[in-house]
Amino acid sequence: MVPAPDFSDEFRLGLVSLMQWRRDVRRFRSTPLPDGTLERLLALAAVAPSVGLSQPWRFVVVDSSERREAVRGSFERCNAEALRCFSGERAALYARMKLAGLAEAPCQFAVFADRTTAQGHGLGRLTMPATIDYSAVMAVHTLWLAARAEGIGMGWVSILDPAEIAAILDTPPEWTLIGYFCLGYPSEQDCVPTLEREGWEQRRAPVVLRR
Numbered sequence: 001m002v003p004a005p006d007f008s009d010e011f012r013l014g015l016v017s018l019m020q021w022r023r024d025v026r027r028f029r030s031t032p033l034p035d036g037t038l039e040r041l042l043a044l045a046a047v048a049p050s051v052g053l054s055q056p057w058r059f060v061v062v063d064s065s066e067r068r069e070a071v072r073g074s075f076e077r078c079n080a081e082a083l084r085c086f087s088g089e090r091a092a093l094y095a096r097m098k099l100a101g102l103a104e105a106p107c108q109f110a111v112f113a114d115r116t117t118a119q120g121h122g123l124g125r126l127t128m129p130a131t132i133d134y135s136a137v138m139a140v141h142t143l144w145l146a147a148r149a150e151g152i153g154m155g156w157v158s159i160l161d162p163a164e165i166a167a168i169l170d171t172p173p174e175w176t177l178i179g180y181f182c183l184g185y186p187s188e189q190d191c192v193p194t195l196e197r198e199g200w201e202q203r204r205a206p207v208v209l210r211r
Helices: 009-021 037-045 065-083 088-096 131-149 162-169
Strands: 057-061 107-114 153-157 175-184
Touching: 009 131, 037 057, 037 131, 057 131, 065 088, 065 162, 107 131, 107 162, 131 153, 131 175, 162 175
Parallel strands: none
Antiparallel strands: 057 107, 107 175, 153 175
16 A cells, blocks of 8 residues: 655645636737657646546547647537526626637647546446546546646636537547636636626525534
8 A cells, every 4th residue: 555645735725726726718928838748748748547446538639720620610500509698797798708718829739538438447438427527527626626737727618519519529429528728828827717707697605504
């Protein structure tokens, strides 16, 4: 057995700061990431917990300019449709906000969950099959924190058609889209979420029930 490390008070304070500064970045510098950075971050993502050690995450790195343009087109169509759901001041605020960094981010990738994976032998999935998807989300969060620790920003582009993105990226039919992400150095820094700064929503205390 390897002894557990003794995490210091300083380390714990740094971890709190890291989580507070993990932001959903929309504004990126076009500066490329150093060679090997993405691969290293993806390897760190793979240490995330997963149900039954199934490791169902599947990463698709999008380098093709044609595929990136197609993804951007999907976003623009979905974004225009979403705008029609709002009216008045809320619509004006929605239209003003920058909701994706697809034009500037030097690195883009998608994360899928393979619900049919045999790894893990089905452990923990019988009554809660969605834990496969949750496991992939854990990998995303692990990568997000690892990137932020290196001063690299990440943005989750959720205003997309999942079926359209799967077709654009030509992925196996058994893979389920978890999210499409932009990665790069932020062009601005703030520990307050953009949506909070813009007045879209305010962070609230967690809902906790005691039984």
